[in-house]
Amino acid sequence: MAHITLKDVSKTYSGSAHSAVSGVDIAIQDGEFIVLVGPSGCGKSTLLRMVAGLEAISGGQVHIGDRLVNDLDPAERDIAMVFQNYALYPHMTVRDNMAYGLKNRGASRQELAQRVQEAATLLELGPYLDRKPRALSGGQRQRVAMGRAIVRQPAAFLFDEPLSNLDAKLRVTMRMEIRKLQKRLGTTALYVTHDQLEAMTLADRLVVLNGGQIEQIGAPLEVYRTPASTFVASFIGAPAMSLLDAHVESGRLVLAGHQVARVHAGDGPLTLGLRAEDLRIAPQGLPMDVEFIEELGAQRVVYGLVDGQRLAVVETGAKSISQRVHIAIDPQRLHLFDTVSGRRRDIVVEQQIPSHAHL
Amino acid sequence: MTDALTTNGAPKTMRDRLRLWWRAEPAHPMKRAQFNAPLAPWLFVLPQIAVVVVFFYWPAIQAVTSSFYIEDPFGFGATFVGLENYKTALDSTQYASTAAFTAFFCVVVTTLALGFGLLLAVKADKVIRGAHSYKTLLIAVYAIAPPVAGLIGMMFFDMHIGPFTEIAAWFGYELKVGVNYWDTVVALVTIAVWKQIPYNFIFFLSGMQSIPASVREAALIDARSGWRRFCDVTLPLLAPTAFFLLIINITYTMFDTFPIIDVIVKDKPANNPMTLVYKVYLDGFKGNDIGGSSAQSVILMIVVAVLTVVQFRFLERRVHYG
Known part of the structure; x- marks a missing residue:
């Protein structure tokens, strides 16, 4: 159990001009579940591996607990890691796999047996303790990898996309198990994933990374409701937030010739973000040409074009939808971003006006 | 199935x-x-079978039959003597000492060649910059044919111009390869090991590189000591490679060192060390004792067969195939 502090951490590979990770500051509380999320190549795994000690830290400081760990070996950092492909020792039994790390730290035979037994009970691995990893299924191997981490009772768990190799159903089950386990043990966890759904469901706080830099840190709902940039807006949430070019004309937000809302902002272009569930199909409003419909069962996502720009709308009805529909927009649920920098702009949206009002 | x-x-x-x-x-x-014509598969394997029959079965049968005869040195006839040739060979003290030397030679060369091969592979695996040139340099030796290796080795150990002889002389020792029994042993072992290291190196290195990076990283987190990680994780995962190399190395020392021994020992006057294979050749072709040498080669064949069975039965159980 420990807090983890990253101060201005950066990584530059030798022979490469630009850095893979730069200026990362994260303060992780004791017992917190932090998820690093971002597209592939955003530096999230590199960051995790720097905390683990598998990758040298080019700049900045990493503290685990009160210790500066920059120059410590991975084995001395008091962390346990769960790898994407499990990384079990193929020649050892499940029992030996779980006990190995603890054995090397001089635990007594009795303590070893007890801790392995506890972890096995917790993970329902009891019947498999004497098997080799190759005689286990993917989900069971994943559990062994978890067990190996638990047995050590480390200061922090590091997860490197641990569920990517599992099938969709198992992934959901294991996701819940990991969450429950972490809450029960109260161990600080740092979890890397490219799956935004996994990130949303697991995290106490999300860290959204893009191009080696932090885009936003926050609780999942906070990130979802107030994305700090167009990147976060389009990355978190499914279907992705629709981003459309709009502009302000003497205090009015105009999209495709329609006045969407009255805003307190100077004239000029803006990027308008709209969540699919904040929109609905109405008798009147913004005209949209329907392109295709995704049936999800409980709801369906209608994709269409508004003046040539892609827009997604969630709809729960079962009626057939005509080629051309009208969309009602709630002015209180608009997201406005700077067109150039993509950063969120906190603009006061004033009053509701009928969206069908023509200019 | x-x-x-x-x-x-x-x-x-x-x-x-x-x-x-x-x-x-x-x-x-x-x-x-699946084949429709029943003869087609046989047709396909015929060239291979022909090669095996002509170059292996036929000579082997010849050896077994002639081991029961004493042949006239001038080739005028042969007399059936039963197991006489075997008795002579097994009773001979010279044969016993050659067998003992072969066993010793096998153990020492295999141990050293495997040990150095592994050591170099472990070290080369850690090299990142210039790894390619290191590997090429280490592997290059393998391209040298055994007789050439023997010749190069002999030049190194030559009594008049050999640098090793000079080095020994600095330490006040007179190295007399081909004259002094143990000096010759040292030369033979050195050349045989030197020749075999690259082969072991290639296999160990590729074995090391087939260990998943994440397994090594997991070990890095689990064990602080590099030696522990090597013993507990790397070595067991290299076991299939090591087992394969062990068999290859034993075969190598027993048979393929022939040209090296020939170059070092040939035309040397003294009682020099040699392996059983070389003795078979010496007795058969230099001593014209076809029957005796055939008997020896049959014994050798049995020894190798037994050795292989033993290796598979007892050693392979400890090997983990991933």
């Missing part, structure tokens, strides 16, 4: 693979091919 010998249709161990082969079942069910 999945039975006790296979998991998911793939054979579990080398032994099971051999058993499947013996039962004439395909090692993997997916690899079974």
Whole structure:
């Protein structure tokens, strides 16, 4: 159990001009579940591996607990890691796999047996303790990898996309198990994933990374409701937030010739973000040409074009939808971003006006 | 098709693979091919069978038959003597000492060649910059043919111009390869090991590189000491490679060192060390004792067969195939 502090951490590979990770500051509380999320190549795994000690830290400081760990070996950092492909020792039994790390730290035979037994009970691995990893299924191997981490009772768990190799159903089950386990043990966890759904469901706080830099840190709902940039807006949430070019004309937000809302902002272009569930199909409003419909069962996502720009709308009805529909927009649920920098702009949206009002 | 010998249709161990082969079942069910003409498969394997028959079975049968005869040195006839040749060979003290030396030579060369090969592979695996040139340099030796290796070695150990002889002289020792028994042993072992290291190196290195990076990283987190990680994780995962190399190295020292020994020992006057294979050649072709040398080669064949069976039975059980 420990807090983890990253101060201005950066990584530059030798022979490469630009850095893979730069200026990362994260303060992780004791017992917190932090998820690093971002597209592939955003530096999230590199960051995790720097905390683990598998990758040298080019700049900045990493503290685990009160210790500066920059120059410590991975084995001395008091962390346990769960790898994407499990990384079990193929020649050892499940029992030996779980006990190995603890054995090397001089635990007594009795303590070893007890801790392995506890972890096995917790993970329902009891019947498999004497098997080799190759005689286990993917989900069971994943559990062994978890067990190996638990047995050590480390200061922090590091997860490197641990569920990517599992099938969709198992992934959901294991996701819940990991969450429950972490809450029960109260161990600080740092979890890397490219799956935004996994990130949303697991995290106490999300860290959204893009191009080696932090885009936003926050609780999942906070990130979802107030994305700090167009990147976060389009990355978190499914279907992705629709981003459309709009502009302000003497205090009015105009999209495709329609006045969407009255805003307190100077004239000029803006990027308008709209969540699919904040929109609905109405008798009147913004005209949209329907392109295709995704049936999800409980709801369906209608994709269409508004003046040539892609827009997604969630709809729960079962009626057939005509080629051309009208969309009602709630002015209180608009997201406005700077067109150039993509950063969120906190603009006061004033009053509701009928969206069908023509200019 | 999945039975006790296979998991998911793939054979579990080398032994099971051999058993499947013996039962004439395909090692993997997916690899079974169908032929309509019954003769076609035989036609395809005919060249291979011909080669094996002409160059292996026929000479082997010849050796076994002639081992029961004493042949006239001038080739005018042969007399059946039963097991006389075997008795003579096994009773001879010279044969016993050659056998002892062969065993010793096997153990020392195999141990050293495997040890150095592994050491270099472990070190080369850690090199990142210039790794390619290191590997090429280490592997290059393998391209040298054994007789050439013997010649190069002999130049190194030559009594008049050899640098090793000079180095020994600095330490006040007179190295007399080809004259002094143990000096010759040292030269033979050095050259034989030197020749075999690259081969072991290649296999160990590729074995090391086939260990998943994440498994090594997991070990890095689990164990602080590099030596522990090597013993507990790297070495067991290299065991299949090591087992394969052990058999290859023993075969190498018993048979393929022939040209090296020939170059070093040939035309040297003294009682020099030699392996059983070289003695077979010496007795048969230099001593014209075809019967005796045949008997010796049959004994050698039996020894190798027994050795291989023992290796597979007892050693392979400890080997983990990933």
